[in-house]
Amino acid sequence: MTVEAQVDPAAEAWAIALEIVFSERPPRVPAVAAQFDVSPMGLKLLYSLEPGTAASMRRLADTLFCDASNVTGIVDRLEARGLIERREDPGDRRVKLIALTDAGADARAEIRRRLHEPPAQIAALPEADRTALRDILLRAVGPDRA
Amino acid sequence: MTVEAQVDPAAEAWAIALEIVFSERPPRVPAVAAQFDVSPMGLKLLYSLEPGTAASMRRLADTLFCDASNVTGIVDRLEARGLIERREDPGDRRVKLIALTDAGADARAEIRRRLHEPPAQIAALPEADRTALRDILLRAVGPDRA
DNA sequence: TATTGTTATACTCTATAACTATA
DNA sequence: TATAGTTATAGAGTATAACAATA
Numbered sequence: 296m297t298v299e300a301q302v303d304p305a306a307e308a309w310a311i312a313l314e315i316v317f318s319e320r321p322p323r324v325p326a327v328a329a330q331f332d333v334s335p336m337g338l339k340l341l342y343s344l345e346p347g348t349a350a351s352m353r354r355l356a357d358t359l360f361c362d363a364s365n366v367t368g369i370v371d372r373l374e375a376r377g378l379i380e381r382r383e384d385p386g387d388r389r390v391k392l393i394a395l396t397d398a399g400a401d402a403r404a405e406i407r408r409r410l411h412e413p414p415a416q417i418a419a420l421p422e423a424d425r426t427a428l429r430d431i432l433l434r435a436v437g438p439d440r441a
Numbered sequence: 442m443t444v445e446a447q448v449d450p451a452a453e454a455w456a457i458a459l460e461i462v463f464s465e466r467p468p469r470v471p472a473v474a475a476q477f478d479v480s481p482m483g484l485k486l487l488y489s490l491e492p493g494t495a496a497s498m499r500r501l502a503d504t505l506f507c508d509a510s511n512v513t514g515i516v517d518r519l520e521a522r523g524l525i526e527r528r529e530d531p532g533d534r535r536v537k538l539i540a541l542t543d544a545g546a547d548a549r550a551e552i553r554r555r556l557h558e559p560p561a562q563i564a565a566l567p568e569a570d571r572t573a574l575r576d577i578l579l580r581a582v583g584p585d586r587a
Numbered sequence: 588t589a590t591t592g593t594t595a596t597a598c599t600c601t602a603t604a605a606c607t608a609t610a
Numbered sequence: 611t612a613t614a615g616t617t618a619t620a621g622a623g624t625a626t627a628a629c630a631a632t633a
Binding site: 480481482507508510511514515533534536 | 600
């Protein structure tokens with residue numbers, strides 16, 4: 296798979312990043328999902344949900360960009376695995392709040408560690424390039440997201 | 442979604458890149474797949490198959506990292522859409538070679554353009570950062586992949 | 588009336604295993 | 611015997627629509 300010349304250096308950069316992602320064997324996200332015996336969407340939910348916080352099903356549907364009816368099934372399976380729990384919202388009895396269990400928080404930490412592992416090509420870059428890459432991406436998301 | 446401090450700057454960089462990908466609304470790959478009315482795997486097949494070349498079903502299964510039985514269905518649907526065609530391999534009558542049609546090559550070019558579009562946070566970086574990002578990633582994949 | 592979450596349903600995608608045809 | 615591709619089948623994931631409870 297080769298990358299065509301691009302006018303915008305950012306497009307060329309993103310093309311190379313995609314090539315790196317597509318070249319991983321096995322593909323990262325399905326592999327980590329299988330490792331923890333959760334679906335890709337279940338993995339994204341665990342990845343996103345912060346320990347010590349709780350989110351409504353509706354908000355999870357927005358985060359996962361999927362239909363609310365689907366969140367029921369995703370949460371059902373993660374709850375059956377003991378990774379999350381449903382709680383009542385004292386302020387609105389329609390709402391169910393989802394929170395990580397202790398086991399879920401442990402799983403989340405390991406999931407994040409695995410997904411943050413840079414691919415071999417990135418990890419092999421010299422120190423100067425790796426720090427420059429980090430600094431550029433930090434500027435891209437802004438100082439508040441660091 | 443915040444990013445924890447990482448020891449390795451490359452891991453920190455990859456975490457931010459993942460945050461950028463996860464923050465895209467709608468998620469890029471499903472959105473582009475829907476735009477062309479193909480499955481995510483069909484999209485990856487079109488993305489990968491180079492115009493003027495042909496690949497066996499077996500090789501496509503390796504590229505897509507899925508079971509060979511699944512390739513039959515993926516190829517069936519893309520063929521029905523007129524984007525690819527099955528050809529016979531003169532050297533081995535068991536093998537079927539898959540190649541892009543003209544329409545498929547057009548779709549591929551547009552698919553690649555759409556998938557290579559950098560996310561807003563990357564596109565908004567100053568010129569110096571965008572070229573530095575490209576140069577670092579070019580070094581990561583090596584001069585032969587440019 | 589509108590919203591949250593659930594259920595019922597149908598459709599797509601996927602892997603496993605068995606099969607055919609070639610090698 | 612082994613390999614390429616297909617078919618049969620079942621399981622998992624998804625969206626749409628209809629529903630109950632609550633606001």
